[in-house]
Amino acid sequence: xxxxxRHLHLLETHRAMQATGADPLVVMERVLSPTEAVINGRRTLxxxxxxxxGLTFDKxxxxxxxxxxxxxxxxxxxxxxxxxxxAQHAALEAEMxxxxxxxxxxxxxxxxxxxxxxxxxxxxxxxxLVIDADSHASIYxxxxxxxxxxxxxxxxxxxxxxxRLRRLKDEPGNxxxxxxxxxxxxxxxxxxxxxxxxxxxxxxxxxxxxxHSLGALGERGRGLxxxxxxxDEVDFVVGTFSKTLGAIxxxxxxxxxxxxxxxxxxxxxxxxxxxxxxxxASVRAxxxxxxxxxxxxxxxxxxxxxxxxxGLAKAGFRLGPEHGPVVAVVMPDQMTTVGVWQALMEAGIYxxxxxxxxxxxxxxxxxxxLSAAHSRGQLQHMxxxxxxxxxxxxxxxxxxxxxxx
Amino acid sequence: xxxxxxxxxxxxxxxxxxxxxxxAREQVVAEIVQRLEPFRVDSRPVVGATVITKDLNIDSLAVxxxxxxxxxxxxxxxxxNDVAEIHTVDELADAVLRxxxxx
Ligand SMILES: Cc1ncc(COP(=O)(O)O)c(C=O)c1O
Numbered sequence: 456x457x458x459x460x461r462h463l464h465l466l467e468t469h470r471a472m473q474a475t476g477a478d479p480l481v482v483m484e485r486v487l488s489p490t491e492a493v494i495n496g497r498r499t500l501x502x503x504x505x506x507x508x509g510l511t512f513d514k515x516x517x518x519x520x521x522x523x524x525x526x527x528x529x530x531x532x533x534x535x536x537x538x539x540x541x542a543q544h545a546a547l548e549a550e551m552x553x554x555x556x557x558x559x560x561x562x563x564x565x566x567x568x569x570x571x572x573x574x575x576x577x578x579x580x581x582x583x584l585v586i587d588a589d590s591h592a593s594i595y596x597x598x599x600x601x602x603x604x605x606x607x608x609x610x611x612x613x614x615x616x617x618x619r620l621r622r623l624k625d626e627p628g629n630x631x632x633x634x635x636x637x638x639x640x641x642x643x644x645x646x647x648x649x650x651x652x653x654x655x656x657x658x659x660x661x662x663x664x665x666x667h668s669l670g671a672l673g674e675r676g677r678g679l680x681x682x683x684x685x686x687d688e689v690d691f692v693v694g695t696f697s698k699t700l701g702a703i704x705x706x707x708x709x710x711x712x713x714x715x716x717x718x719x720x721x722x723x724x725x726x727x728x729x730x731x732x733x734x735x736a737s738v739r740a741x742x743x744x745x746x747x748x749x750x751x752x753x754x755x756x757x758x759x760x761x762x763x764x765x766g767l768a769k770a771g772f773r774l775g776p777e778h779g780p781v782v783a784v785v786m787p788d789q790m791t792t793v794g795v796w797q798a799l800m801e802a803g804i805y806x807x808x809x810x811x812x813x814x815x816x817x818x819x820x821x822x823x824x825l826s827a828a829h830s831r832g833q834l835q836h837m838x839x840x841x842x843x844x845x846x847x848x849x850x851x852x853x854x855x856x857x858x859x860x
Numbered sequence: 861x862x863x864x865x866x867x868x869x870x871x872x873x874x875x876x877x878x879x880x881x882x883x884a885r886e887q888v889v890a891e892i893v894q895r896l897e898p899f900r901v902d903s904r905p906v907v908g909a910t911v912i913t914k915d916l917n918i919d920s921l922a923v924x925x926x927x928x929x930x931x932x933x934x935x936x937x938x939x940x941n942d943v944a945e946i947h948t949v950d951e952l953a954d955a956v957l958r959x960x961x962x963x
Contacts, residue, residue: 588925588928598940604939604941605940605941606937606939607927607928607940609928615928618932619931619937622935622936811919811921812919812920817921817922
């Protein structure tokens with residue numbers, strides 16, 4: 456058996472897609488703006504880039520990045536625990552902590568590493584890690600890196616969490632519950648108030664991954680923890696700089712005493728190089744924008760969500776359960792998903808293909824994500840194109856049906 | 861602006877277990893077999909020696925979901941750490957019985 460044979464089935468799935476003329480592994484030949492790029496030589500509307508506030512081309516962020524590169528160089532060439540902590544890294548941590556009103560913040564190189572490192576370090580032998588069944592890969596990978604006992608509860612179901620914590624109530628050891636603010640595939644939000652209540656009732660700690668909700672939710676953009684009014688009760692908030700803040704990086708904020716121990720215990724923090732100066736500078740500039748203009752950008756984002764979600768619902772598509780910056784369009788099977796995706800590409804529209812095992816419930820999805828930078832016209836165009844393609848592929852009935860309730 | 865997010869009121873009473881009689885082994889096996897029936901390949905029956913991820917058309921996610929159902933059915937905890945070492949229906953039944961027995 457060859458060393459890569461165990462992955463052959465994945466390659467075969469990919470090749471089957473390619474054989475139909477579609478290859479979801481696209482190359483962005485030229486990125487023109489937060490909402491447009493050239494792909495396969497074609498000017499393409501981007502509706503799947505997690506660029507929620509459209510800050511990737513923001514002038515202030517770009518200038519800050521350029522200036523930091525000139526001043527401090529292209530990279531730090533070292534770990535946060537060696538030569539990779541510059542004054543800017545410490546300043547960003549202080550600003551993030553202040554933004555959340557928490558005492559501590561740790562900035563890491565990606566959101567993936569933040570989940571992987573923090574979660575696997577918080578719990579160890581004798582502890583319990585209790586996770587939502589639809590958790591992101593970075594959370595599942597944290598499960599493999601810890602000696603803790605892993606228990607899974609039904610997605611977004613506080614009663615299912617309750618049952619599990621009740622069964623563990625006489626066990627010694629810490630219990631850490633992990634949920635996400637907005638789920639990345641279906642765009643649904645967690646019933647966080649109930650999760651926090653149950654967790655606290657059983658003496659557990661709760662960590663919330665706000666990767667897709669930073670900026671998008673809460674009066675000041677602090678995510679579902681703010682929107683649900685549980686910011687003070689949540690023990691750890693993890694997030695990313697790679698979506699709303701338009702760069703790359705991860706963070707964790709907390710009030711938990713002894714938090715600083717994580718800096719010398721978290722392997723994904725210690726054994727990788729820190730963020731380059733340009734990124735730290737652009738993230739600081741982006742955070743300033745979230746704090747100053749967040750309300751305007753948030754309104755634009757949610758107006759765009761409504762245009763796309765309501766437009767597609769009216770056309771008759773099956774969608775994720777609620778309005779959100781992620782709008783998932785449910786397809787009947789993998790071949791149709793790829794076919795419709797390819798037809799969209801040919802019409803100059805890019806969305807994400809999401810198929811099992813990366814999706815919950817074995818669903819095949821065209822995953823769209825909105826940006827404050829989209830114009831209403833761009834999204835109305837997308838609704839029209841997808842409705843036409845949907846009819847052509849038999850995803851929608853031939854006769855335009857009445858709006859779904 | 862976004863549609864207001866409604867916080868559901870959850871009824872936690874439904875998760876409190878009923879009787880706590882220890883089920884017979886056959887009953888545990890039957891509960892497992894019943895949940896695996898939909899994943900049968902051809903007409904081969906699901907039996908104690910069936911290797912779950914090899915003899916059936918089931919992915920690891922569906923196995924984890926079934927384990928979650930068994931946890932609720934028998935009011936026990938079956939950690940994911942243990943699932944990796946369970947291969948056959950018999951082994952899963954043993955694990956369930958061990959947990960019911962409090963080990
Ligand atoms: C829920 C969730 N958590 C964490 C991450 C990881 O973020 P990053 O891109 O910073 O590694 C992502 C993004 O893929 C995500 O969707």
